[in-house]
Amino acid sequence: MQPMFHHILIILRQTAEDQYTLQKAQRLAACQPCHFSIFIANPVKLPRPDPQLVGSLTKQQLSELSAVTSDYLISENKGNAEIHWLRNYLNESDISLVITAPLSGSGLLPGLYDKLCHFLINDCELPVWLVKTPLPLTEDSILACLDIEDASLRNQHLNEVILQVAAELANALGEPLHLLNCFQDELMTMDLSYDTAHGFKKHPDELGNHQRLLQSYLLPGNVVSPCQIHIKEGCPDNEVPLVAAQLQAGLTLIGNNHCHSRLSAVLGNTAHYLCQQTPTDMLVLKPGTVIAGRQVS
Known part of the structure; x- marks a missing residue:
């Protein structure tokens, strides 16, 4: 049977919830053939991420994904520029699912506290899996x-x-x-x-x-x-x-x-x-x- 999601983009936010995102991606890979691209977002309040130390991720988790990971991307932009770059990347790729963890926050104007998540829900044509809990x-x-x-x-x-x-x-x-x-x-x-x-x-x-x-x-x-x-x-x-x-x-x-x-x-x-x-x-x-x-x- 053809997999539902053959190419999954994992967006890491440099937060503790990144480990949950990877756990869910690994579980999807265990039940259907697929490959991953990993995009490391660049939070406004944090410096550019170190490729050798991505937030709270462990080397073991990254090694488990390495066999099925085709792209490993680190954002060079922030804020709206990052979203613009991501939009173009998604339009030019064969990504079939985006999986990420939303930033914690609340309010009447959702775009003000998590613009990336807002873009994925409102403007991105692809399905988006928002990870909120561990396995x-x-x-x-x-x-x-x-x-x-x-x-x-x-x-x-x-x-x-x-x-x-x-x-x-x-x-x-x-x-x-x-x-x-x-x-x-x-x-x-x-x-x-x-x-x-x-x-x-x-x-x-x-x-x-x-x-x-x-x-x-x-x-x-x-x-x-x-x-x-x-x-x-x-x-x-x-x-x-x-x-x-x-x-x-x-x-x-x-x-x-x-x-x-x-x-x-x-x-x-x-x-x-x-x-x-x-x-x-x-x-x-x-x-x-x-x-x-x-x-x-």
């Missing part, structure tokens, strides 16, 4: 979050790719798969339609509607492992972090349909918020994602 001591689970209320063809394809990637990762890593879809019941907003001839308009069973829509994605032809489906009434901003925490998930998959949005460039969007608030690793898939030769368009 678990026990079995983890994978949580795939869908948006079935958006009936556009573009979003349907994105949902299908989220399902495909989640199922293949669950199978490869031997972890249970959970699917989550959120809805906000029309009755909760008290938008009631009434006329004198027919009385109140009958409202559909929102839960039943979502079950039927989900079933359309879970046909035998789709690549879906045995999984547990969760349908939650509420806003995804609240429900996704809550369910991920309750399941003690190791990885949460979401889609970002708002890449290159001008508003998102300043304020962020749901994907930015979830990446900050969800206490798990995050895998953000985008329109344009290529998975095992298939492109989402």
Whole structure:
């Protein structure tokens, strides 16, 4: 089977979390054939990194990656210039996944505290794996979050790719798969339609509607492992972090349909918020994602 991610770019930030990034990359390499490129970012407040001493990385970790590492790059730039260089590099390469650890921080303007992470979520067409936790001591689970209320063809394809990637990762890593879809019941907003001839308009069973829509994605032809489906009434901003925490998930998959949005460039969007608030690793898939030769368009 063709690997989901054949060429992975590991971005190291010269932080303690770099070791977690390498651990996750090594685990991916153990379950699918791939090779790595390593990019060592240049934090504004730190000097140019020493090739012989990269943050908190150990020589053993680097040696384990050396056999499958094709490029070893050290940033000569900082800030926006570094992002510009990285954008060009990604456009000219065959990278299929970027994996890195976000810098710790919070705020209403995500681009102000971690511009590199903001770029990867909002402007980079590639999937990005944000590493937030070390490898678990026990079995983890994978949580795939869908948006079935958006009936556009573009979003349907994105949902299908989220399902495909989640199922293949669950199978490869031997972890249970959970699917989550959120809805906000029309009755909760008290938008009631009434006329004198027919009385109140009958409202559909929102839960039943979502079950039927989900079933359309879970046909035998789709690549879906045995999984547990969760349908939650509420806003995804609240429900996704809550369910991920309750399941003690190791990885949460979401889609970002708002890449290159001008508003998102300043304020962020749901994907930015979830990446900050969800206490798990995050895998953000985008329109344009290529998975095992298939492109989402």
